[in-house]
Amino acid sequence: MGSALARPVAIGGFMQPSSIDSRMIGGVELLPVWALPRVGVAVRNDPADLRLVLGARELRFSPVSGWKALGFTLAAPLPLPQVLEGSLLVPLAAVTQLGVGVLADTPTLLDFAAPASVPAATLPPSGTVTATPAPATPSPVKPAVPTTPAAPASPPPASTTPPSTTPPATTTIVPGPAPSPSPATPAPVTPAPAPTAPVTAEIPPVTTPGVPAPPLVPGVPITPPPLSTRALANLDTVRVSRSMYRTVEVQRVVLEFSDVAPYSVDRGAVGVSLQLPGVTAQAQTQALPSGDTLAVQTTPGGSAVRLDTAGGRSTIFTLDDPYRIVVDTVTYTDSSVPPPVNPAALPDGVTYTRRGALHLLGFDPARFQPRVVSAPQGRASGVADLVRAVGGVAGVNGGYFDPASNLPVDLVALGGVMTSGSLEKRGAVGFTAQGQAVFGYPRPRYVLGGVFGTITVNAVRARPDASLLTAFVGDGRTSVGGPTFVTLQLAPGATTVTRAGVGAVVPPAGTLAFTFDPQHFPQLPHAADDPLTVTLNWQASDAPWTTVVDALGAGPLLVSGGRVVLDPAREGFNTAASIWRPTRQVGIGMMGGQPVIAFLEYGSPEAFATALAGAGVQVAMRLDSGSSATAYLTGGYGGLGGYLNTVWSRAVPNAIVFVPRDVNATR
Structure with a gap:
C-alpha cells in the first residue's frame, strides 16, 4: 500500500x-x-x-x-x-x-x-469478557451508592502513597450484521451476499449473586423481521470500559447504531433498561468486568438493553456521528476511602494542577471568594460539611486546635469578630471583604473606647482572671464572669452597652462579652446604655490587614515572593516535635493571581515549601498537617465530591471555604 x-x-x-x-x-x-x-x-x-x-x-x-x-x-x-x-x-x-x-x-x-460474515462475538468466546483488572484490587461486590460519603469513626493511618488509578479496560461486543446503509458514492463492487440461514445466539447462563438472570432462552433462533417491516436502526456494536479511581468505579457502556434510534429509559432498584422500538439487535448476555450484567434482548416491537448495576448511579446521554447511546455508571465500592477529585469534571472557574506529590486547586477570583467558616464553639465538623453549610465549592481545614476540646489554639476571626486570640508569633492569612488574601504576622487585639479613653483587651477566652480584661464571643452555651466580675455585653458594631451585670452569665450567640474585675479596671463602664466602642486592631505593618474581616493563624509561612522563607525559629515551632514530622500537608497560597489550595501527599514542611516554590506559587502558608489535613471539592465522580487526601481525616473546628460571589453577597 x-x-x-x-x-x-x-x-x-x-x-x-x-x-x-x-x-x-x-x-x-x-x-x-x-x-x-x-x-x-x-x-x-x-x-x-x-x-x-x-x-x-x-x-x-x-x-x-x-x-x-x-x-x-x-x-x-x-x-x-x-x-x-x-x-x-x-x-x-x-x-x-x-x-x-x-x-x-x-x-x-x-x-x-x-x-463474507461478521464475527458474532469478540475474543474470548461469547459469554465472557476479558479486561485488565486492577493489580491489587479485585472487583468487589457493589454496595448501593451513598448520598454523602461518611468518614469512619476512627480514621485509618495516613497513607504515604496514593493508590494507583487502573487504566480503562475496554471490551467490544459485536451483536451481528447490521443493515447496510445507503452508500454516499456507490462503488463498482458487489458486496458479499448476506447469509440466508437464521442466526442463532447461544446465551450463557448468568449466575451473579443477587442479580436475577435476564429472561432469555438459550439457543432460540433470532429471525430477522420481514422485509415489509422496515427497521429504524440496528444495534451495530456494544463497547464497555471500566476504570477505578481509588474505590470509585466508572463504567461506560456505548451502544452504537446504524442510524438514530428512539429509546425510553426505565430505572429500577438494581439498574436501568432501555426500550428500543423499531431497532433490530442480536440477543446476548454478558457478565462485565465490573460484575454488572448486560443483556441485549429482542422484543416484538424492536429490542431492549438491560444493565444490572446492583446500586450504581447511572446517567444516560447520546452522541452523534455515529449515533450512540451512552450509559455511564458510577459505583462507590468502598466508603472507607474518600472519593477522589475528578480532573475531567471540575466546577467552572476551578483548575487542578498536579506536580508529583503536590496538588493545587486554583480558583478564579472573579467567581469565588475565600471565607473562614467555623463549627460551633467547642465542636468539630467535616470539611465537606463546612463547605455545604455556606454553599461553597471547595474547602481546606485550617488552624491548629486541641483535639480534646476542639478549641483553636491560635487566631480565628470571622466577619470582623475575633473568636479566638492570636499567639502573636506565627504566620496568619487574612481575607478582606472583597476576597483579597493577605499573609503576614499580625498581633490582633480588641481595643475598647469610651469617655475613659482606650484600653486593650488582654485575652480572648471564657475563663475570667482578676488581673486581666478578657473578651469572649458568645455561643449561647458557655458561661463567663463570676461573683466578683462585671461582664459587659454588646453586639458587634454597637456603640453602647446592651447588658451589664455582676456574676456568671451565658452570652447569646454572636454577642461580644468583656469581663473584668472592677477594682482593677474602675474606668470601664458598669451599666447598660453606657457608651462603648470595640475595635479590632491588627497591629500589623501591612496596610491590607486594616481591612481584613476573616483570618486564621497557623504557619509556618512557607513561600513569599516566589522564594522559600521557612523560619521555624521565628514562629516558635519545635522541629523535633510531631507538628514538624513528614506527613501529608495542606496550605493556602497565591499563584498567577489566583488563590490556591495546596496539598502535599507526604513530606516535611521544608519539602512542602520547596514544592510550592518550584510550582510557581508566589506566597503560601501551611494550614495544618497529619490526621487533620483535608482538601475537598464538590462535584466529583457521580456527584460524590472529591478529596485530595487519600484517607479520611478527623473533623475540624475551622476551614477556609471558597464561596461563589453571588452566594457570598448574602453573608
Whole structure:
C-alpha cells in the first residue's frame, strides 16, 4: 500500500461513520480496534493483551513482548498501537498483514473488501469478557451508592502513597450484521451476499449473586423481521470500559447504531433498561468486568438493553456521528476511602494542577471568594460539611486546635469578630471583604473606647482572671464572669452597652462579652446604655490587614515572593516535635493571581515549601498537617465530591471555604 493521509473508510463500497476514519500519529496511519469486526476481524480490545484474528491468522500484542504473529510470518515489523481519546488504535499495516482485503487505497478513501460474515462475538468466546483488572484490587461486590460519603469513626493511618488509578479496560461486543446503509458514492463492487440461514445466539447462563438472570432462552433462533417491516436502526456494536479511581468505579457502556434510534429509559432498584422500538439487535448476555450484567434482548416491537448495576448511579446521554447511546455508571465500592477529585469534571472557574506529590486547586477570583467558616464553639465538623453549610465549592481545614476540646489554639476571626486570640508569633492569612488574601504576622487585639479613653483587651477566652480584661464571643452555651466580675455585653458594631451585670452569665450567640474585675479596671463602664466602642486592631505593618474581616493563624509561612522563607525559629515551632514530622500537608497560597489550595501527599514542611516554590506559587502558608489535613471539592465522580487526601481525616473546628460571589453577597 502507498503512503496515505488520515482518511475516510468504506467497506465494500459503503461509507462508514466518521468515527471509523483512520488516524495519523507520528506518521503512522491507524484504525480503531473496536471497528475491526466490521471487516471480519475478531478482536480482544485490551491494551495489555491485544489480539486480532482473521481465519487462521492471529496477531497478538503486549507492551512486554511486542507484536507476535501466529499462523503466518510478518512481512515487516509493525508500529506500536496507540491510545487516542480513550480508543485503542492499531496500525493499518497490522490489518493488511492479517489478510484483510483492500479494494481501494487512494489519498481520499480507504475501501476494504466486505467480509463474507461478521464475527458474532469478540475474543474470548461469547459469554465472557476479558479486561485488565486492577493489580491489587479485585472487583468487589457493589454496595448501593451513598448520598454523602461518611468518614469512619476512627480514621485509618495516613497513607504515604496514593493508590494507583487502573487504566480503562475496554471490551467490544459485536451483536451481528447490521443493515447496510445507503452508500454516499456507490462503488463498482458487489458486496458479499448476506447469509440466508437464521442466526442463532447461544446465551450463557448468568449466575451473579443477587442479580436475577435476564429472561432469555438459550439457543432460540433470532429471525430477522420481514422485509415489509422496515427497521429504524440496528444495534451495530456494544463497547464497555471500566476504570477505578481509588474505590470509585466508572463504567461506560456505548451502544452504537446504524442510524438514530428512539429509546425510553426505565430505572429500577438494581439498574436501568432501555426500550428500543423499531431497532433490530442480536440477543446476548454478558457478565462485565465490573460484575454488572448486560443483556441485549429482542422484543416484538424492536429490542431492549438491560444493565444490572446492583446500586450504581447511572446517567444516560447520546452522541452523534455515529449515533450512540451512552450509559455511564458510577459505583462507590468502598466508603472507607474518600472519593477522589475528578480532573475531567471540575466546577467552572476551578483548575487542578498536579506536580508529583503536590496538588493545587486554583480558583478564579472573579467567581469565588475565600471565607473562614467555623463549627460551633467547642465542636468539630467535616470539611465537606463546612463547605455545604455556606454553599461553597471547595474547602481546606485550617488552624491548629486541641483535639480534646476542639478549641483553636491560635487566631480565628470571622466577619470582623475575633473568636479566638492570636499567639502573636506565627504566620496568619487574612481575607478582606472583597476576597483579597493577605499573609503576614499580625498581633490582633480588641481595643475598647469610651469617655475613659482606650484600653486593650488582654485575652480572648471564657475563663475570667482578676488581673486581666478578657473578651469572649458568645455561643449561647458557655458561661463567663463570676461573683466578683462585671461582664459587659454588646453586639458587634454597637456603640453602647446592651447588658451589664455582676456574676456568671451565658452570652447569646454572636454577642461580644468583656469581663473584668472592677477594682482593677474602675474606668470601664458598669451599666447598660453606657457608651462603648470595640475595635479590632491588627497591629500589623501591612496596610491590607486594616481591612481584613476573616483570618486564621497557623504557619509556618512557607513561600513569599516566589522564594522559600521557612523560619521555624521565628514562629516558635519545635522541629523535633510531631507538628514538624513528614506527613501529608495542606496550605493556602497565591499563584498567577489566583488563590490556591495546596496539598502535599507526604513530606516535611521544608519539602512542602520547596514544592510550592518550584510550582510557581508566589506566597503560601501551611494550614495544618497529619490526621487533620483535608482538601475537598464538590462535584466529583457521580456527584460524590472529591478529596485530595487519600484517607479520611478527623473533623475540624475551622476551614477556609471558597464561596461563589453571588452566594457570598448574602453573608
